[in-house]
Amino acid sequence: MLDVIRAELRKLRRPTLFLGTMGAVVFFSGLFSALLYLLIDSPQGNADRGQVISREVLALASGGVQGFANVGGFLGIIALCVFAAQTAQEYTYGTLRNLLVRQPSRMKILLGKLIAMKLFALIMIIFSAIISIGTSVVLAPTVDVSTDLWFSSEGIEFIYTTFLNVTISVVGFGIIGMVLGLLLRSPISGISFGVLWLLIVENLLVAVENSTQSWLPGSQLTIIATGGSADVPYTQALATGGAYVAVGALVASILFLRRDVAN
Amino acid sequence: MVNTAISVSDLSKKYDDRLAVSHINFEVPLGTVCGFVGPNGSGKTTTMRMLLGLITPTTGHGHILGEPIEHPEKYLSRVGAMIEGPAFYPALSGHENLMVLARLGGFPAERVQTLLEKVGLGDRGKSKYKTYSLGMKQRLGIAAALLPEPKLLMLDEPTNGLDPEGIQEVRALLRDLANDGTTVFVSSHLLSELEIISDHIVMLRKGEIVFAGPIEDLMTKQQPIIIAKTLNHADLSHIAEIAEKSGHHAVIRDDAVHISAPIEWAPTLNRAAFDAGITLAQLAPQLPNLEETFFEMTGDK
Numbered sequence: 001m002l003d004v005i006r007a008e009l010r011k012l013r014r015p016t017l018f019l020g021t022m023g024a025v026v027f028f029s030g031l032f033s034a035l036l037y038l039l040i041d042s043p044q045g046n047a048d049r050g051q052v053i054s055r056e057v058l059a060l061a062s063g064g065v066q067g068f069a070n071v072g073g074f075l076g077i078i079a080l081c082v083f084a085a086q087t088a089q090e091y092t093y094g095t096l097r098n099l100l101v102r103q104p105s106r107m108k109i110l111l112g113k114l115i116a117m118k119l120f121a122l123i124m125i126i127f128s129a130i131i132s133i134g135t136s137v138v139l140a141p142t143v144d145v146s147t148d149l150w151f152s153s154e155g156i157e158f159i160y161t162t163f164l165n166v167t168i169s170v171v172g173f174g175i176i177g178m179v180l181g182l183l184l185r186s187p188i189s190g191i192s193f194g195v196l197w198l199l200i201v202e203n204l205l206v207a208v209e210n211s212t213q214s215w216l217p218g219s220q221l222t223i224i225a226t227g228g229s230a231d232v233p234y235t236q237a238l239a240t241g242g243a244y245v246a247v248g249a250l251v252a253s254i255l256f257l258r259r260d261v262a263n
Numbered sequence: 264m265v266n267t268a269i270s271v272s273d274l275s276k277k278y279d280d281r282l283a284v285s286h287i288n289f290e291v292p293l294g295t296v297c298g299f300v301g302p303n304g305s306g307k308t309t310t311m312r313m314l315l316g317l318i319t320p321t322t323g324h325g326h327i328l329g330e331p332i333e334h335p336e337k338y339l340s341r342v343g344a345m346i347e348g349p350a351f352y353p354a355l356s357g358h359e360n361l362m363v364l365a366r367l368g369g370f371p372a373e374r375v376q377t378l379l380e381k382v383g384l385g386d387r388g389k390s391k392y393k394t395y396s397l398g399m400k401q402r403l404g405i406a407a408a409l410l411p412e413p414k415l416l417m418l419d420e421p422t423n424g425l426d427p428e429g430i431q432e433v434r435a436l437l438r439d440l441a442n443d444g445t446t447v448f449v450s451s452h453l454l455s456e457l458e459i460i461s462d463h464i465v466m467l468r469k470g471e472i473v474f475a476g477p478i479e480d481l482m483t484k485q486q487p488i489i490i491a492k493t494l495n496h497a498d499l500s501h502i503a504e505i506a507e508k509s510g511h512h513a514v515i516r517d518d519a520v521h522i523s524a525p526i527e528w529a530p531t532l533n534r535a536a537f538d539a540g541i542t543l544a545q546l547a548p549q550l551p552n553l554e555e556t557f558f559e560m561t562g563d564k
Contacts, residue, residue, distance in 0.1 A: 003366050003367055003368070003369050004367060006366045007363045007366035007367040010355075010359060010362055010363050010366065011352060011355065014354055014355060014359075016354060017354075089352075093350055093351070093352060093353070094347070094348075094350030095350050095352060097312075097315075097317055097346055097347075098364060099367060100316070100317060101315055101339055101342070101344050102339070102364050102367040102368040102410075102411075103367045103368065104316055104335040104336040104339050105336060260317065260318035260319060261312070261317040261318065262309075262312065262317070262318055
């Protein structure tokens with residue numbers, strides 16, 4: 001298993017993929033956190049879907065990780081793209097047959113890939129946390145937001161909890177990407193379908209009928225990252241989102257284990 | 264003690280209504296070079312995929328190095344393969360691509376550079392795969408197949424895209440491997456190359472075995488041809504008549520008569536021509552080569 005993980009990491013660490021992804025993570029993590037402070041007095045709001053997060057809320061112990069939690073859903077989209085591309089490319093390049101000749105246990109290939117991509121996602125999340133919290137620390141004093149509670153014991157606990165929630169959410173998105181890659185066997189199809197569904201279809205459905213966010217898969221995973229929302233409690237999002245991920249992973253795994261490698 | 268590298272019995276693969284491989288049986292002895300030939304779409308690659316555990320047979324059984332093909336994990340660590348051309352990650356270098364496979368199979372990393380040198384890519388190992396020519400990609404595919412120091416090497420069209428020098432190198436490499444005890448199971452469209460290096464031949468047509476066995480058996484099964492040329496072109500038809508009267512099929516092609524007859528009949532023809540006052544300019548008994556045999560047996564031309 002360790003050999004499979006190391007082999008997969010060799011592919012993931014290629015500069016164009018690694019530096020490109022981390023660059024995007026750094027940029028968007030900084031942007032999401034910066035906008036919280038730069039637009040704090042904007043009537044259009046300073047967070048997702050026009051929400052207003054006030055100075056008082058940002059000054060709470062959870063304020064330091066507000067930007068990090070908000071970027072969680074976006075990190076999820078990045079993970080979905082990376083996981084889908086890394087999985088589906090084995091079919092488009094025809095490299096899956098090489099992998100299976102060298103490691104005939106398909107379950108080991110699948111798990112090794114998943115673990116390696118989770119490690120990649122973890123690095124992404126660590127980068128994002130550092131940039132998000134760092135940006136918040138730098139910008140908060142400029143708009144009179146107190147940071148006194150951010151690094152109190154309660155604040156540290158919020159950092160850990162948010163880090164865990166964002167990780168669960170990002171890995172969930174990533175597994176959905178992997179499932180799409182396995183099912184559609186094409187990076188472009190997998191990414192297009194995933195991004196189209198999560199960014200457009202789900203957003204439209206939620207805009208038309210707000211109650212759909214209590215069961216749509218992307219909404220569940222985004223809500224997990226923020227630790228729950230006013231409409232959907234954290235545990236409900238965790239259970240529903242987890243069910244989507246588990247069923248998808250099960251179906252895709254069975255297909256991967258049984259399907260002929262004929263291309 | 265197992266003495267066959269590959270043995271299959273009643274092996275079939277059906278895709279929907281199409282039978283890609285139909286109840287084939289053949290054996291490849293250990294330590295031989297076995298040519299796997301057949302027209303496009305005859306089922307060669309499908310057979311190789313079944314032998315490597317990539318696709319599940321519809322019927323039948325097989326053994327690779329004594330292990331059942333239902334358990335590829337028991338033999339793949341001793342098998343090297345390149346199926347349907349080389350397939351690698353374009354953004355990684357040749358060296359990195361081999362490292363991925365070396366890690367995956369648990370092979371020593373030092374072997375990668377050795378193999379790159381062996382296939383003539385020692386100085387291009389750090390270049391990205393996407394910058395390689397077709398011949399270089401093919402060489403990298405062969406290097407990947409050699410990673411496990413295989414007891415059985417399965418190569419699908421390994422000389423595609425190689426220049427004559429490269430083809431000669433691959434031929435020598437395969438022969439060397441066989442001399443060292445590696446069994447080589449190789450498909451190629453270059454039948455003249457296979458004829459030179461193969462000890463055995465497995466011939467497929469429309470998913471069915473046409474011939475499987477030692478190449479000598481295949482060639483001796485073929486009717487030899489006696490080619491006769493006369494000093495006077497007008498005498499060719501007379502020679503053809505002599506042959507037909509003796510019960511041998513004769514055809515005039517260009518400036519010679521091609522007679523399907525045993526080689527031993529050549530002296531008889533020589534005497535008959537002399538008695539008829541015909542001077543023969545050439546009398547050459549000839550066995551058909553693998554390519555001619557292939558076309559005759561597969562009915563491809």
